[in-house]
Amino acid sequence: MNFPVFFSKKIAFSKDNKNNLSKVIVYIGRISVALGIIVSLITVATGLGSKKAIENRISNFSGDITVKSTRSNNSYNSSVLDKKGLNLKALKSLDEVAGVQSYATVSGILRTEKNFSGVILKGVGKDFDKERFQSFMVAGSIPNYNEDGYNNEIILSEKTANDLDLKPKDSIVAIFSKEEQKPIYRKFVVTGIYKTDIKLVDDLYMIGDINHVRKIQGLQPEDIGGMDIFLKDNANMTREYPEIEKYIGYKNYAERVIDRYPQILDWINIFNQNISLIITIMLLVVVINIVMVLLILIIERTNSIGLLKTFGATNGQIRAIFINYTLMIMVPGLIIGNVVGVGLLLIQKYFGIIKLDPKNYFISTVPVDLNPVHIISISLGILITSAIVMIIPSYLISKISPVKSIKYD
Template identity: 45%
Template sequence: MNFTWWFAKKIAFGKSNKNNLSTTIIRIGQIAVAIGILVALVTLSTGIGARKGIKQKLADFNGHITVKPYNSNQSFNSDSILIHQSFYPKFDAVPEVTHVQPIAVKGGIIRTADNFSGIFLKGVGEDYDVKRFDSYLVKGKFPKIEQQKISNDVVISQKIANELHLDVDSSFVTYFIQETGKPIYRRFHITGIFSTDIKDFDDIYVIGDIKQVQRLNKWDENVVGGFELFTNDIEKLDEIAAKVNDQIDFQLYAQSATSSFSQINDWIAIFDTNIFVVLFIMMVVVVINMIMVLLILILERTHSIGLLKTLGATNWRIRTIFIYYAVFIMIPGLLVGNILGLGLLLIQKYYKIVKLPAENYYLSVAPVYLDPTQILILNLSAILISSIVLLAPSYLISKITPNQAMKIN
């Protein structure tokens, strides 16, 4: 057995260490470690959870990647593109793309007896990924889109429904302005109400049958406004979009959800900065406390250090003993911090106690993302960084001579 490891464990967990004057300092150090790892876990989990949650909403509602005509205008209204493309219905050239669905968008104005609202009708086909959308439905169901007939059923956002006093099974009239300047009106029936907590979507979108948009634009069934692509890795959308651009016709272009909503994406990037800052501060607090604990332990056991040197132990071996000693003291703090941190996160994950103002955070509930690998890396990093940093204060041991140690005793 390694002597330094055995000796450090002996003095750390031995009975002789129970009633020392250093016990209070050790407890303070352990509490600091527990608080540090708890705050780090909560910050890491909620920060990454928020980033992933917002990205997922942007991508789920608008597609991970959108393919449009290269000369597409800057408005929400769709330009025309033939549905017969080499990448539809399956994008074999880019294996990361798991699903492709055509869409078309047309602007209009909903008019009710006492209010009105500008909206965009987003038309989707029978191959629309309804399961992906179901998580945003707060009431009702998604319209049934069939190939052979045009559906008047739509889903609207909770915000539009509240403003216009509409509900499931209500109907409303929407006016669409044509190129001739003459308006056309259509009556729609509401089958469901959704909420994404993202203002860019909830303020303006109504989702219904793509054939409605085709008929309004006087397109035939082979013309759509664009395509939404979904991938198997939301963290690599820009890379996958570049691959898609390499494979599609030069008259088309692909844009990732992160670049389509660059302002929101820049705001999401703040989470990474916040996570780094909090983790750095917590690590500094833990390290400073462990340095304080180690110095006190060294001063308290000056006699033991002198005795070990008398028996022939080198400075490096004794320093290693005390670093192990400090790490053993950290372990209870790490365990308590992990238990409390994971407990709080699991409670939030399943009971959603902490709410957020959706207008500021794009999320109505504080998100939780638990990755066992990241949790393990966080704990190992705390131990490793503390061990390395403790090398500096342990240098004090080399200044203690056997004669001084015996005199002090």
């Protein structure tokens, strides 16, 4: 067996260590490692979990990539998508495309006897992905929009329903205006209530039949205002974007969801910065504590270092002994940190104990992304970084004289 490894195991697991002066320091080192692991795991798991949750929510509602007409302006009333050069079949056949749904939008006002609310009616048709939208439903059911006549059933956001004191099966009057024409009135029945926790969506959108939008806007039966394209993995959004542009026609344009909602992109970028900052701070704290432990162990075992040198051990071998010894001290801290950290994350993942205000965070519960690669990487990263950093202070051993160290008390 390698001499430094053998000797470091001997002193690490020796019963003589139970009452030495470094006992408290060793415990402090282990606690710092455990806390570093716990904080790092929670930061990475909740930070990446929040990023994914926000991206998935907005993508599942609006699509990862939206296709619109170049004639679109800042109005919520969508312009007709140009069909020249638009190859819907080719779009759907792309490997990363999970689905495509058409829509058209028009702005209006919902009015009750006591209150009113401005809304955007997002009209959808027979290609509406009900299964994807089901994750947002909090009450009622999703109507069937078959584009056969006019379906008067709508889905309201929980925010709008609460503001207007509406519940499933209630009726509501909507008012839509057109230039130089009288207001258009429509009576709808609320069949479902949804909640995305994203204020930019919940404050505005209601889902209804695309034929109502076509009628209000004066569109033809086959006209659409845009397409929501859903990808199998929204992490591939940037890579697939140029491929999708090839099949949409030159009078239409594609827009990524992160470009459509820049406020959300800014919020997501904050997670990246926070994760990097906290991981760096925790790594520094752990490394500083472990280096202090190493230095104290060297000072405490000066006599042992002198004896080892007297018996012919080289400075390199002795440095390796103490670095291995310190890393072995870290192992219990690593185990405890991972057990406690993963345990806390599992509790949050399955019970959602910690809540958030969706007005500020776009999500109502702290989400958790437990990736084994991240868990292993954090532990290995702290262990390897500590081992490398300890090389420099371990050179203190070469300054210890065998004659003086044996007399050291």
